[in-house]
Amino acid sequence: xxxxxxxxxxxxxxxxxxxxxxxxxxxxxxxxxxxxxxxxxxxxxxxxxxxxxxxxxxxxxxxxxxxxxxxxxxxxxxxxxxxxxxxxxxxxxxxxxxxxxxxxxxxxxxxxxxxxxxxxxxxxxxxxxxxxxxxxxxxxxxxxxxxxxxxxxxxxxxxxxxxxxxxxxxxxxxxxxxxxxxxxxxxxxxxxxxxxxxxxxxxxxxxxxxxxxxxxxxxxxxxxxxxxxxxxxxxxxxxxxxxxxxxxxxxxxxxxxxxxxxxxxxxxxxxxxxxxxxxxxxxxxxxxxxxxxxxxxxxxxxxxxxxxxxxxxxxxxxxxxxxxxxxxxxxxxxxxxxxxxxxxxxxxxxxxxxxxxxxxxxxxxxxxxxxxxxxxxxxxxxxxxxxxxxxxxxxxxxxxxxxxxxxxxxxxxxxxxxxxxxxxxxxxxxxxxxxxxxxxxxxxxxxxxxxxxxxxxxxxxxxxxxxxxxxxxxxxxxxxxxxxxxxxxxxxxxxxxxxxxxxxxxxxxxxxxxxxxxxxxxxxxxxxxxxxxxxxxxxxxxxxxxxxxxxxxxxxxxxxxxxxxxxxxxxxxxxxxxxxxxxxxxxxxxxxxxxxxxxxxxxxxxxxxxxxxxxxxxxxxxxxxxxxxxxxxxxxxxxxxxxxxxxxxxxxxxxxxxxxxxxxxxxxxxxxxxxxxxxxxxxxxxxxxxxxxxxxxxxxxxxxxxxxxxxxxxxxxxxxxxxxxxxxxxxxxxxxxxxxxxxxxxxxxxxxxxxxxxxxxxxxxxxxxxxxxxxxxxxxxxxxxxxxxxxxxxxxxxxxxxxxxxxxxxxxxxxxxxxxxxxxxxxxx
Numbered sequence: 001x002x003x004x005x006x007x008x009x010x011x012x013x014x015x016x017x018x019x020x021x022x023x024x025x026x027x028x029x030x031x032x033x034x035x036x037x038x039x040x041x042x043x044x045x046x047x048x049x050x051x052x053x054x055x056x057x058x059x060x061x062x063x064x065x066x067x068x069x070x071x072x073x074x075x076x077x078x079x080x081x082x083x084x085x086x087x088x089x090x091x092x093x094x095x096x097x098x099x100x101x102x103x104x105x106x107x108x109x110x111x112x113x114x115x116x117x118x119x120x121x122x123x124x125x126x127x128x129x130x131x132x133x134x135x136x137x138x139x140x141x142x143x144x145x146x147x148x149x150x151x152x153x154x155x156x157x158x159x160x161x162x163x164x165x166x167x168x169x170x171x172x173x174x175x176x177x178x179x180x181x182x183x184x185x186x187x188x189x190x191x192x193x194x195x196x197x198x199x200x201x202x203x204x205x206x207x208x209x210x211x212x213x214x215x216x217x218x219x220x221x222x223x224x225x226x227x228x229x230x231x232x233x234x235x236x237x238x239x240x241x242x243x244x245x246x247x248x249x250x251x252x253x254x255x256x257x258x259x260x261x262x263x264x265x266x267x268x269x270x271x272x273x274x275x276x277x278x279x280x281x282x283x284x285x286x287x288x289x290x291x292x293x294x295x296x297x298x299x300x301x302x303x304x305x306x307x308x309x310x311x312x313x314x315x316x317x318x319x320x321x322x323x324x325x326x327x328x329x330x331x332x333x334x335x336x337x338x339x340x341x342x343x344x345x346x347x348x349x350x351x352x353x354x355x356x357x358x359x360x361x362x363x364x365x366x367x368x369x370x371x372x373x374x375x376x377x378x379x380x381x382x383x384x385x386x387x388x389x390x391x392x393x394x395x396x397x398x399x400x401x402x403x404x405x406x407x408x409x410x411x412x413x414x415x416x417x418x419x420x421x422x423x424x425x426x427x428x429x430x431x432x433x434x435x436x437x438x439x440x441x442x443x444x445x446x447x448x449x450x451x452x453x454x455x456x457x458x459x460x461x462x463x464x465x466x467x468x469x470x471x472x473x474x475x476x477x478x479x480x481x482x483x484x485x486x487x488x489x490x491x492x493x494x495x496x497x498x499x500x501x502x503x504x505x506x507x508x509x510x511x512x513x514x515x516x517x518x519x520x521x522x523x524x525x526x527x528x529x530x531x532x533x534x535x536x537x538x539x540x541x542x543x544x545x546x547x548x549x550x551x552x553x554x555x556x557x558x559x560x561x562x563x564x565x566x567x568x569x570x571x572x573x574x575x576x577x578x579x580x581x582x583x584x585x586x587x588x589x590x591x592x593x594x595x596x597x598x599x600x601x602x603x604x605x606x607x608x609x610x611x612x613x614x615x616x617x618x619x620x621x622x623x624x625x626x627x628x629x630x631x632x633x634x635x636x637x638x639x640x641x642x643x644x645x646x647x648x649x650x651x652x653x654x655x656x657x658x659x660x661x662x663x664x665x666x667x668x669x670x671x672x673x674x675x676x677x678x679x680x681x682x683x684x685x686x687x688x689x690x691x692x693x694x695x696x697x698x699x700x701x702x703x704x705x706x707x708x709x710x711x712x713x714x715x716x717x718x719x720x721x722x723x724x725x726x727x728x729x730x731x732x733x734x735x736x737x738x739x740x741x742x743x744x745x746x747x748x749x750x751x752x753x754x755x756x757x758x759x760x761x762x763x764x765x766x767x768x769x770x771x772x773x774x775x776x777x778x779x780x781x782x783x784x785x786x787x788x789x790x791x792x793x794x795x796x797x798x799x800x801x802x803x804x805x806x807x808x809x810x811x812x813x814x815x816x817x818x819x820x821x822x823x824x825x826x827x828x829x
Contacts, residue, residue, distance in 0.1 A: 012127035015114040018225045020060040025217035027056030035479040035500040045094040059084030106139040134178040141171025154212040197226045279483035286494045290487045298376040305395040305407040338410035370394025389413035428497040669712040671824040676707040683720040694733045701740040709822040715795045722788040723752040731756030753815040759807040768793040800825040
């Protein structure tokens with residue numbers, strides 16, 4: 001019974017990831033260790049193996065870059081896909097189809113088809129790796145059941161006994177996965193993929209044991225992909241951590257692999273040249289030694305065959321003398337160990353070896369071809385009558401009347417084999433006769449008179465050139481470099497074989513070290529990038545939370561700044577910005593509160609004079625309707641009340657206009673020479689006359705000399721009036737008010753001191769702020785908008801002076817001190 005359907009049966013892994021990983025591994029092996037692809041199944045692609053590996057690496061790297069950066073232009077991914085598929089098609093045809101292995105013949109075309117499907121708009125955002133696995137397993141199982149040998153040469157031998165059960169297992173697991181995908185059963189799909197991990201994992205182990213590196217790479221990445229289907233977590237690709245991870249993935253591993261591949265290719269080229277040079281030297285040394293040996297043998301045989309004494313001995317039939325002459329051929333440094341003479345019919349006249357054998361030798365080629373006058377014939381290798389491997393040098397010995405005998409000297413192949421080789425011990429040396437391929441000498445195993453082993457690996461016509469190099473493979477698949485040369489004036493060929501794996505062993509170790517270093521460095525870099533990414537992500541999330549808090553009313557939360565990097569500086573800057581915003585919001589709230597308070601006070605203050613104005617006007621209207629006339633005294637009293645209220649309205653409106661000018665930057669001064677003492681006297685007299693209800697005087701202390709300077713008289717009048725009016729307003733009528741003008745060296749000090757309600761300590765710092773009124777001032781019901789002192793401060797500062805207030809506390813009075821320089825500085829432009 002199927003499980004409840006879920007939106008996601010398995011993780012959506014794209015086949016392109018698996019293909020790119022396989023292509024990268026395969027390309028690395030082709031570039032780093034190309035000679036490992038020297039077996040017979042790679043014979044067609046081996047000449048181009050490095051170029052093919054480079055195509056795999058470039059296509060896979062480009063495809064990986066496009067997968068990691070999906071926002072890049074689409075042609076980048078298309079280019080990588082095209083290069084990879086082109087390389088895969090060549091590999092599939094040259095190394096799979098022609099070799100008869102069905103596993104690769106199925107999986108590579110299927111990989112190409114699925115990659116093309118995943119590039120289409122309909123499938124672009126969906127991974128088809130699970131479907132790829134199901135079809136692959138079904139195809140494997142079906143073909144193995146039909147013909148188990150279709151497993152191919154690398155898998156057929158180890159799976160010979162269990163091939164059909166393996167096919168059944170593949171078929172069953174593939175069907176299970178396909179059914180689970182159709183019915184969207186997550187449980188059974190995971191079970192099927194778990195079984196595939198075991199199946200493809202053991203295929204990877206077997207191919208690795210069989211040194212089939214491409215199969216190892218393919219089945220390893222498929223096994224890894226199966227693991228990702230089960231255990232991979234969905235990656236959030238929009239985070240900084242992921243961006244850092246993918247950047248490090250490209251920047252850390254690929255350049256190291258590319259540089260390592262280039263260095264490996266250069267090193268391999270150098271070793272190939274060195275190997276060829278050494279093989280050429282080894283062949284040349286062997287050829288020179290054999291040529292010298294053959295030349296000496298020819299000279300000895302030819303000189304004896306032309307010796308008149310030998311002819312005389314043969315004519316006289318003196319066997320004792322003939323034996324003595326034949327023994328001369330076997331004296332050191334002669335290469336011969338046997339010598340004999342045949343008559344014209346091939347009968348042995350005398351064999352100069354101990355226990356010599358006589359008889360008819362007319363069937364031997366050294367008799368049939370050794371009758372040319374003036375020539376020494378080198379025979380094919382043969383076993384003597386005493387079962388010794390020999391080659392014979394023969395030449396005719398002319399006698400009278402056209403009759404001749406044959407001088408024959410036998411060179412021992414055993415002695416030739418025991419001679420030290422001139423080649424390195426790592427090289428395999430063979431000497432064979434081109435006429436029949438018979439082996440004369442083999443350095444490694446010492447065999448003779450068998451068919452030369454090299455002829456089982458290469459065609460005899462390939463070795464027909466005077467000298468040359470070829471590459472081939474031994475029966476075990478190892479790649480060999482074969483250097484060959486013909487020994488001049490002989491039918492002999494010298495072959496020196498060098499195994500590439502042995503020659504390239506240092507490069508292989510170096511390449512493996514480079515790959516491990518690259519992968520290790522990449523793994524460390526990726527781990528560090530994840531660690532750094534988590535740290536950066538955590539700090540950025542804190543910043544994000546802080547930014548989200550900007551929309552709330554409270555900005556008291558601060559982000560901890562960790563480290564001393566740019567991100568910490570950004571965090572500190574954000575905290576400072578948040579503090580400024582918090583301060584600004586606080587000021588804004590205070591300003592809004594002050595505005596509301598000001599509007600309330602302004603409406604109250606404006607209504608206060610308007611009410612008596614309206615009442616007085618109504619009174620005057622009623623008096624005008626009365627038949628009797630209103631006395632002059634009452635009219636003056638009424639008009640005085642009207643004047644006071646109009647003055648109050650004028651002052652209120654003037655204060656509001658001044659504040660507006662201050663905020664808009666249009667509060668300007670018109671300084672001109674004036675006497676500050678006279679102005680102070682005038683202001684004090686005016687306020688004292690207007691405030692007739694006061695019983696205590698407003699005292700004014702002036703210096704004897706006039707206080708002259710360059711000031712704006714109208715603004716200083718406003719300043720003095722505000723300060724003295726404040727003192728009168730917030731002081732009982734029976735308390736004195738003192739106004740003092742004190743000349744100083746660089747200016748004038750003005751002080752206004754009262755003994756009124758005073759200012760609380762917390763209100764002194766805000767006393768000169770617009771719309772601010774101390775708490776006890778509000779309770780005093782003295783009226784006002786809280787603008788007078790702010791205007792006073794603006795006037796003083798525009799004159800280049802300073803103003804401050806001192807108070808011991810509520811009920812202890814207030815003293816305002818103003819310092820004004822003699823000359824008002826010019827207004828800023």
